[in-house]
Amino acid sequence: MDSKKIYTKRNTVTRIVPKNWKKTPVDCPVCGFAFRDFDDVLNYKTHSCCKDCDLIYRQPNSKKWEKGWRPDKP
Numbered sequence: 001m002d003s004k005k006i007y008t009k010r011n012t013v014t015r016i017v018p019k020n021w022k023k024t025p026v027d028c029p030v031c032g033f034a035f036r037d038f039d040d041v042l043n044y045k046t047h048s049c050c051k052d053c054d055l056i057y058r059q060p061n062s063k064k065w066e067k068g069w070r071p072d073k074p
């Protein structure tokens with residue numbers, strides 16, 4: 001298995017994760033609110049936003065969204 005080790009500050013716990021593993025953020029980059037559930041995380045991985053932002057911003061502007069458009073932060 002191709003993996004790397006991540007050590008905590010005190011080296012008391014060792015986590016072994018795949019080499020291409022990237023940490024998923026805990027907040028939606030569009031609205032800034034924390035992800036509420038796993039569906040929000042899955043939605044982030046496919047569309048780079050939470051479910052609410054998907055419904056409110058991405059779906060009505062899907063063509064602009066694919067080109068990189070994002071709504072202004074409130």
Ligand SMILES: [Zn+2]
Binds near residue numbers: 029030050
């Ligand atoms: Zn959001």
